Amino acid sequence: MSERASETAFRRMKDLPSTHLLGAGTATCAGCGGLQAIHEIYDVLGEKTIFVNAAGCMTLLSIYPFTPFRGSWLYTAMACAPAGAQGVRDALDILKDKGRIPAEEDLRVVVLTGDGAAYGMGLSSTSAAIDRDLDFLYICYDNEGYGNTGQQSSAGTPHAARTSTHRGALGYPGFKKDLFSIWAANRPAYVATVTGAEPVDLARKVEKAAAMRGPRLLIALSPCPTGWSYEPKDSVEIGRLAVETGVWPLKEYVDGRVVHTRRPRKRVPVEEYLRLQGRFAHLFEPERNDALLDEIQARVDAYWEAAD
Amino acid sequence: MKTASRILGSAFFREGFEVQDAPRYGAERRGAPIFAYVRAAREPIHERGVITRPDLVVVADDSLVSVAAAGVLVGASARTVMLICSNDDAAVWRERLGLDGPVFTLACEPAPDDEVRFLGAASAGAASRFTGVIGRESLEHAIREELQDLRPEAVERNVGEGLTAFDEMEAHAGCLSEGTIRSAEAYEDPNWVELPFEGVEISAPDIHGAATSVQVRTGLWRTMRPVIDYDRCNRCSWICTTFCPDSAIHADADRTPRIDYDNCKGCLVCVAVCPPHAIAAVPEQVAVAADSEEAST
Numbered sequence: 001m002s003e004r005a006s007e008t009a010f011r012r013m014k015d016l017p018s019t020h021l022l023g024a025g026t027a028t029c030a031g032c033g034g035l036q037a038i039h040e041i042y043d044v045l046g047e048k049t050i051f052v053n054a055a056g057c058m059t060l061l062s063i064y065p066f067t068p069f070r071g072s073w074l075y076t077a078m079a080c081a082p083a084g085a086q087g088v089r090d091a092l093d094i095l096k097d098k099g100r101i102p103a104e105e106d107l108r109v110v111v112l113t114g115d116g117a118a119y120g121m122g123l124s125s126t127s128a129a130i131d132r133d134l135d136f137l138y139i140c141y142d143n144e145g146y147g148n149t150g151q152q153s154s155a156g157t158p159h160a161a162r163t164s165t166h167r168g169a170l171g172y173p174g175f176k177k178d179l180f181s182i183w184a185a186n187r188p189a190y191v192a193t194v195t196g197a198e199p200v201d202l203a204r205k206v207e208k209a210a211a212m213r214g215p216r217l218l219i220a221l222s223p224c225p226t227g228w229s230y231e232p233k234d235s236v237e238i239g240r241l242a243v244e245t246g247v248w249p250l251k252e253y254v255d256g257r258v259v260h261t262r263r264p265r266k267r268v269p270v271e272e273y274l275r276l277q278g279r280f281a282h283l284f285e286p287e288r289n290d291a292l293l294d295e296i297q298a299r300v301d302a303y304w305e306a307a308d
Numbered sequence: 309m310k311t312a313s314r315i316l317g318s319a320f321f322r323e324g325f326e327v328q329d330a331p332r333y334g335a336e337r338r339g340a341p342i343f344a345y346v347r348a349a350r351e352p353i354h355e356r357g358v359i360t361r362p363d364l365v366v367v368a369d370d371s372l373v374s375v376a377a378a379g380v381l382v383g384a385s386a387r388t389v390m391l392i393c394s395n396d397d398a399a400v401w402r403e404r405l406g407l408d409g410p411v412f413t414l415a416c417e418p419a420p421d422d423e424v425r426f427l428g429a430a431s432a433g434a435a436s437r438f439t440g441v442i443g444r445e446s447l448e449h450a451i452r453e454e455l456q457d458l459r460p461e462a463v464e465r466n467v468g469e470g471l472t473a474f475d476e477m478e479a480h481a482g483c484l485s486e487g488t489i490r491s492a493e494a495y496e497d498p499n500w501v502e503l504p505f506e507g508v509e510i511s512a513p514d515i516h517g518a519a520t521s522v523q524v525r526t527g528l529w530r531t532m533r534p535v536i537d538y539d540r541c542n543r544c545s546w547i548c549t550t551f552c553p554d555s556a557i558h559a560d561a562d563r564t565p566r567i568d569y570d571n572c573k574g575c576l577v578c579v580a581v582c583p584p585h586a587i588a589a590v591p592e593q594v595a596v597a598a599d600s601e602e603a604s605t
Contacts, residue, residue: 013547014546016550018545018549019558020555020558021555022519023521023555024526024554024570025521025522025524025525025554025570025571026521027340027524028553030574031553031575031576031577032553032575033553036553036577039553039554061521062521064515065515065520066515066521066524067515068519068555070518199550199551232575232576232577233579235575236577236581237580
């Protein structure tokens with residue numbers, strides 16, 4: 001681990017890129033944690049990147065004739081961004097083979113989707129792309145629900161969160177799908193979790209993924225003021241608390257092993273994270289739901305016990 | 309506003325009217341203009357869709373007046389009643405917008421003990437009074453019915469706000485007149501632009517410029533403005549420029565951060581993460597007033 005760290009260009013905040021590639025003026029919500037992660041990722045990936053974007057919040061990025069990107073962006077339906085990436089990758093390879101573009105004009109193919117597509121609707125085409133060993137990077141901005149349409153529950157929604165489809169006293173009855181492990185079980189080149197509130201950890205992982213070939217995934221926990229119901233200024237605080245409470249483990253799968261890149265020494269109680277978000281307000285008001293709070297804490301504790 | 313339209317619609321319904329109410333959304337995000345339409349009549353309503361000739365326009369936020377996409381004056385005529393939630397008074401708005409018709413305002417100032425005024429319920433209350441046909445009881449019932457999911461304190465606050473606005477507008481009861489029914493036969497096509505079918509190389513939207521989005525002035529969304537105190541700023545610009553979700557903070561060569569106010573949406577993430585607390589949040593209206601004062605001296 002320490003050897004790897006020495007290879008990185010990103011050791012502290014100061015090392016992060018000082019010029020930012022992603023243009024301002026997109027129509028995402030103020031304080032969007034997804035856009036924060038995407039602009040941090042784009043700074044490391046660089047301009048020679050083509051984004052294949054499934055329908056979702058980031059539909060809002062490129063609205064003709066405006067784009068925040070410095071290169072190409074292709075828009076697909078929710079379930080088929082990896083299939084779109086296959087077509088783009090193949091086209092680039094053919095152009096290179098025929099000598100119609102020089103090798104230095106090759107582009108990095110990046111799939112960009114939300115959790116609705118990554119955890120649910122698009123999982124089938126993703127699985128097939130992994131089977132074909134497609135050389136692509138998949139970025140999932142995970143705001144734990146179908147944010148663009150009003151935060152309906154998705155397979156990425158955490159247990160007990162209130163969404164527009166689960167408005168009862170217990171919130172969403174299901175459990176957040178373990179997309180990291182689903183990917184890792186297929187032995188892809190790389191899988192990692194990141195969040196925009198931890199930009200150095202994020203930059204290292206993007207740097208590492210960018211240097212590899214084959215199917216690679218970055219899942220970015222994306223605090224969402226609109227869907228999670230909190231003040232936009234708290235996006236970084238909530239992202240940090242997701243890590244410090246252990247709710248969002250920062251980890252990577254590489255060379256057949258899962259490594260935690262951050263182990264919170266003394267985990268902050270999960271309650272501190274939940275309390276800031278309106279989507280968990282029903283756990284505290286009108287009465288405190290100790291049983292449910294304890295259950296959520298116990299699941300986080302069990303995760304880290306198994307990890308340690 | 310969606311809730312306000314539902315309250316108004318339900319109140320009409322209780323008074324025996326046929327009612328339609330429907331919201332229209334653009335993007336599902338904070339700061340995006342949304343519209344909600346209410347139609348009410350004693351007879352069955354055959355009209356559908358967007359209201360193009362409103363009898364009453366309620367503007368929930370006066371900053372929408374300058375947002376072209378909101379189109380608050382579209383279709384308004386001399387008999388259209390305008391209700392604007394604003395701290396500027398009605399005479400100012402009448403002059404500013406060159407309106408001949410009746411204009412009223414609802415002050416946004418909250419009661420002394422409250423943080424914000426609940427303008428949705430207040431607008432519905434004022435609008436109900438303007439109709440002259442909705443009673444106080446129907447209004448109260450409609451508010452309770454539409455907000456039954458909220459906590460009891462919140463429901464009571466909304467009822468209070470709605471009834472206060474209803475009472476405030478007593479002098480203007482019935483100022484709203486009923487529009488005429490439009491028949492389908494009188495329907496005129498909008499000014500469609502005919503586009504011939506073109507090959508994909510022409511018709512597919514293709515953007516060749518880089519980062520053209522900076523031309524979209526998302527700075528208009530801002531209600532609070534982050535202002536850097538350069539005497540306190542540490543020049544650790546990698547923090548604010550990295551965390552700004554919108555890439556709206558750039559650093560000069562000497563690492564002095566500069567906020568791009570054309571695009572800053574006012575999320576205030578920079579205020580929250582700045583280590584020396586060198587960024588203050590100033591209400592946009594106060595900042596604009598200070599700017600224009602500075603420009604005039």
